[in-house]
Amino acid sequence: MNNCEELVRAEGLYRSFSKYGNKTEVIKGIDLCICRNELTAIMGRSGSGKTTLLKLLGLIDRPTDGSIIYKGENSRKLFGDRLAAIHRNDIGFVYQDYYLMDSLSVLENIMLPKILNHEETGEAMKSAMAISEKMQISSLLDKRPYELSGGEKQRAAICRALINDPELILADEPTGNLDTASADIVMRHFAMIHRSLNTTIVIVTHDPSVASCCERVVFLKDGLITVDIRNNGDREVFFDRIIENQKNVLKG
Amino acid sequence: MKNAFVSFIVKDLRENKRELVSLIMSESILISLFTVGVLGFQIFSSKDADEYFMREDGISRLFISACSLMLLCGIVLLIATLIPYLGKRVPKYTFLRRMGISVRDKRRMIITEAGVTYLLSIIPGLLTGTLFAYVLKHVIVSYLRIDFELGSVSAFTYPIICVVTLCAYALSFLLTGELESDFGVISSTQETARTERSISRKPAAWIIAGSILCVVSSAAFFRIEYHEALYLTAIFYLGMYLAVKNIASVIMAGTRKNRPDKYYRNLLNSNQFYNRYQTTTRYILALSLISFLACFTSGFQMIGIVNAQNAEDLFPYDIMCLADENDAKYFDGLKKDSDIEIHEYPMVRVANLDKTEHFERINEITIQGQQIGISESTYHELKGAIDPSYVPEDLGLNDDGSNVYVVHQQDRSIKAQPVDWRYNKSKPDLHIGVPCIRVLDEYHGTYYEKNIAGEEIASITGCYSTPKCENIIVFSDRYFEKAQDEWKNVDITTGYSVEAFRAFMGDDAEPLLIQGPTRLVLINTDPSHVQQLDRELDALEEEHKYIGNLDSSVHFHYSTPDEIQQVTVERAARIAIGVCMLVIFLIMEILLLYSKCQMELKEKKGREKMLRGLGMPLRDRRRLLSREINVFLVLPAVFLIISSAVFLTGTYSVRMYDSNLVIRCTKMYAAMITAWIAVNAIFTWLIKILIGKEILSDE
Incomplete structure (x- = not known):
């Protein structure tokens, strides 16, 4: 922690939603610091606020109270073109619902961040093909997303998130719909880019084995962080600790 | 519970x-x-x-x-x-x-x-x-x-x-x-989106077929025998749809294959064409067609009425009578009254084979039209009577009567109409005499195809009855002399010549011969006399209902005050209907676009979340949405202008408008189209705001 170079920090974070006059507080005062080159997992029960927290950290959503400090800047001062540029170049988001455009081919979906950046077409295509090769979906590039299985869509969405080599990747249940082998491919790829490119990755997951690949696991319950544990080196021990804490969180 | x-x-x-x-x-x-x-x-x-x-x-x-x-x-x-x-x-x-x-x-x-x-x-x-x-x-x-x-x-x-x-x-x-x-x-x-083929299997064939349909339909519209038929505009639009759609799809496919830079640069802007080509083009077609129906079919009719002659100018005389030999005594008596100005001209009844626009069913009796047949000399006299500066010109008529000159006596705001409506023929089938009860056999009958040597739209005796009747058919003087005795050679029950009738029915059979009207009587007098004459002539109406005169719109006499009222009210009704149609077409157009945007709302909301997450600025997302909706304003406007140019020109041609009238009508039409597009633009802008509020998320 002493060597932590802060990338994004949440201070006194609150997020509530109102519908038909009813207010629901999802995040109830979170302080969280994500350091550069950290591989972090967020775990918790359904409705604990994991996805909301991820969206807040990814500057997709705005807090009701508190602040998000991204690379030293308060997110309230980030908007318009500046914010859009951050989303295009610095942050890669993998959604739980994929959010692929059915009207574009898989290749075009993967290339989309580069297209929005007005980059050269040939280079964009090359990058898209290279990354799809690594995710083992290069045979699906001409298809449309609605022709793919859930797992294939997930991998296409991951390719799109990674194509601009962002410094922060936020993934919401990236292996949720994948079989073991595919999940393994994805996690190995995350691990590889984390190591080689020093990419900071935050993953929301229910899967302890995925969480055990990370360096740090944060447990959420009812909109608050209850436990924050780190991997001391032994993955198996870390896995056991995760299971233990998961049980404790579930028991309440 | x-x-x-x-x-x-x-x-x-x-x-x-x-x-x-x-x-x-x-x-x-x-x-x-x-x-x-x-x-x-x-x-x-x-x-x-x-x-x-x-x-x-x-x-x-x-x-x-x-x-x-x-x-x-x-x-x-x-x-x-x-x-x-x-x-x-x-x-x-x-x-x-x-x-x-x-x-x-x-x-x-x-x-x-x-x-x-x-x-x-x-x-x-x-x-x-x-x-x-x-x-x-x-x-x-x-x-x-x-x-x-x-x-x-x-x-x-x-x-x-x-x-x-x-x-x-x-x-x-x-x-x-x-x-x-x-x-x-x-x-x-x-x-989610279905796959729609953006390029058909044989685009060249469709392009050629579409082009042919456009050319044929627009060429037909320039011919009076097609009476400005609405179905021709539908065929034109179908042709335009096939041709333009397939040309565009070939261009799009070429861009995607040969110019990837351009394709990917416009990936999102052109997405609704590449991804939903059939749906998008159909909506453009529907909106274009609605605009055309509103502006041309409804709107131009109103412009025609606004620019039409005054109703009074359609009737140079106060009363027109189609008298026969039995009326000589009555009209001789009228001539003695110095307050009544009477002009008499020799005429024959001319019947055309088909007066109705629709195609008759198998056993349905075809209603024949009834026109006024006169000689060339009489024509020149009538023209000179209403226009002292008139200079007679040769009409190109021949002695065997195969060539005729036609004066369509109609209001200029009404669509151009052929003399005979049989199968859209350019050569009318005409018969000298009252309509025959049944036309049993055209080949043995007395309805003959005539060439139209020339025609005009004018009112030389008055636009009485309907535009389909009481038009003027001009024969050469030599042929008119023979035509006056033609009634003696025709059996009215069958339409056969007398020889053919006897050959068919036997030598003992007696053909029914009816002369019909022989005198065109045109009367001018003061209004009080008009009413009195009207009553007197009304009493004679029954005597002039000849066998075969199946059409209740054809009378022995016509009174101008009644006809002026008829024309005025008809024009009023057409304006009222035109306004209603404009309103309903406008509403249809707006609601069609709005419902399309509503149908795609869910998909666009998903896309908005994704593009926002991917870092597309709000400005660009707004512009993308705006461009997608603008396509349904701009392209229909372009097609409206193109089709209007074609069909307006055709209308001016068949209605024989002079250059001043053409200019006046064109200016009004241009103003109307501009107003139509402007109103649509306002509503499109409102729809963009409404849809934008639902889709676009602030940062």
Whole structure:
């Protein structure tokens, strides 16, 4: 922690939603610091606020109270073109619902961040093909997303998130719909880019084995962080600790 | 439990308030416009209601046609609104079915929903329709200075309107169901994009076919025998759709293959073309067609009326009579009255084979038209009588009567019409004499094909009866002499020549020979005399109903004051109908675009989240949405201008407008198109704001 170079920090974070006059507080005062080159997992029960927290950290959503400090800047001062540029170049988001455009081919979906950046077409295509090769979906590039299985869509969405080599990747249940082998491919790829490119990755997951690949696991319950544990080196021990804490969180 | 169920129905309806409101509005519009049509019929056609009802011409027929078209448009409008509405409601009912709702309760919900929307629409619809009708009546009466008594609205009008519009509503619902079962139009609002082929298998063939259709239909429109038929404009649009769509698809495919830079640069902007080509082009076609129907079919008719001659100028004489030999004594007596100016000219009755626009069924008797046949000398005299500066010119007529010159005596605001309506022939089939009772066999009969050596649209005796009758057919002087005795050679019952008749029926059979009118009598006198003469000539009407005279629109005499009133009221009715049609077309266009945007809302919301997450600035996302919607304003406007140029030119040609009239009409039409596009642009902008509010998320 002493060597932590802060990338994004949440201070006194609150997020509530109102519908038909009813207010629901999802995040109830979170302080969280994500350091550069950290591989972090967020775990918790359904409705604990994991996805909301991820969206807040990814500057997709705005807090009701508190602040998000991204690379030293308060997110309230980030908007318009500046914010859009951050989303295009610095942050890669993998959604739980994929959010692929059915009207574009898989290749075009993967290339989309580069297209929005007005980059050269040939280079964009090359990058898209290279990354799809690594995710083992290069045979699906001409298809449309609605022709793919859930797992294939997930991998296409991951390719799109990674194509601009962002410094922060936020993934919401990236292996949720994948079989073991595919999940393994994805996690190995995350691990590889984390190591080689020093990419900071935050993953929301229910899967302890995925969480055990990370360096740090944060447990959420009812909109608050209850436990924050780190991997001391032994993955198996870390896995056991995760299971233990998961049980404790579930028991309440 | 009952109250809980009722409150569930109420809450359920409230939850879909917005869709409910748009459905109620559509129904109100349908009811309102139908009310205007029916009230207009009652107000303007009281004189004609019985006499000319179901005739091909006349005010009542105008309103019947207009109300039918309005009902049809209203049904299309309702279907366009029902599709997105049911797109939201059907999943709800499906869910309730899975939850186990009873058939009875489901029926109660549906009937309540349908009943509530209908009841909430009927009163505003009737109120606005009535108000609109009376405002329109006031404007038209003031503009056209109608000083005679108009009709009144009967007590049964409103209940009948309620019943008819309820049936239209039910029919729309049924048709929507049919569309869903055939094309999945409702369930597709829930699905993600289907794959649509953007390039057809043989684009070259379609391009050629489309081009041919455009050329053939526009060339036909320039010919008077096609009487400015609406189906030609439909064929033109079909041709334009096929040609332009396939040309564009070839270009798009070429861009994607050969110019990837350009393709990817415009990936999102062109996405609705590459991804949803069929749907997008069909909407563009529909919107273009609606614009054209509004501006050209409805709007130009009003421009024609505004620029038409004064009604008085259509009738150079106060009374026109088609007298026979038995009337000589009566008119000789009239000549003694110094207050009455009488001009007599020799004439023959000329019958054309087919007077009706529609194709007759197998056993249906074809109603023949009746025209006035005169000699070339008489023609020059009549022209000189109304225009002292007239200089006679050779009309190119021949002694065997195969060439004729035609004067179409009609109001310039009415569509151009051929003399004979048989199979759109350029050469009319004419017979000298009163119409034969039955035309048994054209080849042995006395209806002969004539060449039209020349024609004009003018009023030299008066635009009496309908544009299909009492036109002038001019023969050469030599042939006219023979034509005057032609009646002696024709059996009226069969249409056969006397020789053919005897050969068919036997030598002992007696042919029925009827001479018909022989004298064209044109009378000018003071108004009080006109009324008196009118009464006297009315009394003689029965004697001049010849066997074979099947057409009730053809009379022995015509009185100008009556005809002026007829023309004035018809023009008023056509303006009223034109305004209604413009309004309904405008509403259809707006609602069609709005319902399309609503249908794609879910997909676009998903896209918005994704693009925002990917870092596309709000400005660019807004521009993308705006461009997607603007396509449905700009392209229909372009096609409207192109098709208007073609068909306006055709209209000017067949209606033989002079250059001053062409310029005047073109300027007005250009102003109207500009106004139409401007109004559409305003509504498109409003739709963009509404849809943008729902889709675009702030940062």
